[in-house]
Amino acid sequence: MTLEATEQLATIETYATQQLAADKSGHGLDHINRVVTNAKMLLAEEPSADYVLTLAAAYLHDVIDDKLVDDVPAAEQHVVDLLKSVDMSQEKIETVMLIIKNMSFSKTLTEDQQKLPLEGQIVQDSDRLDAIGAIGITRAIYYGGHHSEKIYDPQIAPHKHMTKAEYRNLDNETIINHFYEKLLKLAEQMNTPVAQRIAKKRQQTMLDFLDAFKGEWNGMR
Ligand code: ADP
Ligand code: NI
Numbered sequence: 001m002t003l004e005a006t007e008q009l010a011t012i013e014t015y016a017t018q019q020l021a022a023d024k025s026g027h028g029l030d031h032i033n034r035v036v037t038n039a040k041m042l043l044a045e046e047p048s049a050d051y052v053l054t055l056a057a058a059y060l061h062d063v064i065d066d067k068l069v070d071d072v073p074a075a076e077q078h079v080v081d082l083l084k085s086v087d088m089s090q091e092k093i094e095t096v097m098l099i100i101k102n103m104s105f106s107k108t109l110t111e112d113q114q115k116l117p118l119e120g121q122i123v124q125d126s127d128r129l130d131a132i133g134a135i136g137i138t139r140a141i142y143y144g145g146h147h148s149e150k151i152y153d154p155q156i157a158p159h160k161h162m163t164k165a166e167y168r169n170l171d172n173e174t175i176i177n178h179f180y181e182k183l184l185k186l187a188e189q190m191n192t193p194v195a196q197r198i199a200k201k202r203q204q205t206m207l208d209f210l211d212a213f214k215g216e217w218n219g220m221r
Helices: 003-020 029-045 051-060 072-085 090-102 118-129 133-146 164-168 175-181 193-217
Strands: none
Touching (some): 003 029, 003 051, 003 072, 029 051, 029 118, 051 118, 118 193, 133 175, 133 193
């Protein structure tokens, strides 16, 4: 990496740190740092991807989330201004914005899905790897507790097919249902071969957990 690239990423990291430091909903800095770590691992296998662009999108992928900011267009403009201030080209800025606006799971529930460039596929995989496996289980429980969800209710069937609006407005959500509504679907949505391989193992971790959970719920010895 050139010195210039190092400095660009340091400025971007500082911005993301400031924006997400106070978050208690599971999008904190620890999540961003794991996504960046995942992205670096995937970048090592995908040498044709633009390194700085990919890591910029990894750092910034949650700072325009409507769950975290009230004014999404203003948050987007701040990100554009930030990238301009580190002299990123107009074309690359547009690509970063396209990626961070279109990579979320809820976007995959809508009609207007964008095919992401390789850099976006890497960041999407990196984010999704952090939503599954042992970390994914922990984040789901953390999020569910924060939002006063029930742990589990066998009377409430999971909604396996939902529109984006339905997904965002679930009342009666339970932590266990979230696995069936989102987390177990992510492994087969991975873009890159390495992420597909890692996701297989993490999928099994979740399936084993759900199996044990339901056994214990039913008083199995
Ligand atoms: P991200 O795009 O970073 O994965 P999300 O906003 O979709 O972030 O969710 C943050 C974390 O909380 C993720 O690990 C996600 O699986 C979990 N989560 C989201 N919605 C729920 C829910 N209704 N119940 C339990 N966990 C949830
Ligand atoms: Ni994320």
